[in-house]
Amino acid sequence: MLQGKILRVARPTDRLDQVVRFYTEGLGLHILYRFENHDGFDGVMVGMPGSAYHFEFTHHQGHSVGRAPTQDHLIIFYLPEQLKWQQTLERMNAAGYKLVKSYNPYWDNKGVTFEDPDGYRVVLQNDIWNS
Incomplete structure (x- = not known):
């Protein structure tokens, strides 16, 4: 069982500083950890202290990873409280971040979509998630 574990979503980027600024x-996420030149990799982990998830963004010096392959690569945050x-x-x-139209119109019903500097999309859904 994975119950009680922490989820880390790791993703490479060519724009480490800009991506960290976006998140x-x-x-409003926090920098939880940062490393430099670890076997040629720089990285930053962002999230909320004490939460069960965080994101790790890495850059391999001298390598390029490009942009998101599609506009439907999403991270969705469910924020049910209107305020x-x-x-x-x-x-x-x-x-300075601007709304973008969601590739899938479903996400425009109760949410809004932003695109990070790598072209990955973040949906802020004003709803609860029902399993």
């Missing part, structure tokens, strides 16, 4: 200044959802939108706008 911290825009979305917190609105505050997150305002923080994204204040950091």
